[in-house]
Amino acid sequence: AQTVTQSQPEMSVQEAETVTLSCTYDTSENNYYLFWYKQPPSRQMILVIRQEAYKQQNATENRFSVNFQKAAKSFSLKISDSQLGDTAMYFCAFMKPQAGTALIFGKGTTLSVSS
Amino acid sequence: DAGVIQSPRHEVTEMGQEVTLRCKPISGHDYLFWYRQTMMRGLELLIYFNNNVPIDDSGMPEDRFSAKMPNASFSTLKIQPSEPRDSAVYFCASSLGQGIGGELFFGEGSRLTVL
Numbered sequence: 001a002q003t004v005t006q007s008q009p010e011m012s013v014q015e016a017e018t019v020t021l022s023c024t025y026d027t028s029e030n031n032y033y034l035f036w037y038k039q040p041p042s043r044q045m046i047l048v049i050r051q052e053a054y055k056q057q058n059a060t061e062n063r064f065s066v067n068f069q070k071a072a073k074s075f076s077l078k079i080s081d082s083q084l085g086d087t088a089m090y091f092c093a094f095m096k097p098q099a100g101t102a103l104i105f106g107k108g109t110t111l112s113v114s115s
Numbered sequence: 116d117a118g119v120i121q122s123p124r125h126e127v128t129e130m131g132q133e134v135t136l137r138c139k140p141i142s143g144h145d146y147l148f149w150y151r152q153t154m155m156r157g158l159e160l161l162i163y164f165n166n167n168v169p170i171d172d173s174g175m176p177e178d179r180f181s182a183k184m185p186n187a188s189f190s191t192l193k194i195q196p197s198e199p200r201d202s203a204v205y206f207c208a209s210s211l212g213q214g215i216g217g218e219l220f221f222g223e224g225s226r227l228t229v230l
């Protein structure tokens with residue numbers, strides 16, 4: 001069975017700084033998908049970034065980028081130029097490559113951005 | 116599109132009462148997922164449907180929980196009888212399964228409190 005581990009329950013950062021959230025996972029699959037979701041206080045789950053395991057290039061979405069290390073089964077999220085609106089819980093998630101499969105989530109990291 | 120719509124947004128009930136949570140997926144999506152979020156266990160998959168048919172209900176905690184999808188635009192999650200340990204936020208999500216590795220779109224969740 002696949003598992004996703006986020007070892008940092010809470011993190012804090014100042015505005016404009018860079019922060020990295022860690023995620024490791026365990027799977028025997030060779031192809032799969034990895035995601036970071038953001039959950040602000042409103043509870044809405046918002047997709048931040050997505051990575052396909054067969055792509056070596058790390059995904060980037062504006063201020064958000066990942067460091068995907070397939071051999072190490074590591075998938076960290078880097079947030080550059082942190083903003084107050086980045087305050088949220090961040091979830092790392094794994095998906096097998098079959099159509100319509102469910103996401104398996106880590107337990108989340110609560111990120112607080114202060115001014 | 117209005118996104119995934121869940122109701123009620125908040126529900127407070129007493130132990131032993133029946134609870135019904137409702138979900139309207141995004142039109143055209145053929146997969147529907149029910150997740151439960153608690154502080155202790157994070158986001159857990161309860162059940163998911165493909166074309167209205169339950170595919171995997173191994174995450175349903177016990178017989179007190181049941182889920183139905185009578186048509187492509189509506190699903191319910193029922194708890195009968197409810198217990199205090201069922202208190203959690205319940206999320207519904209939908210996806211277009213033809214896109215392997217496709218994004219799950221989440222509703223805003225239903226916060227259930229069982230007294």
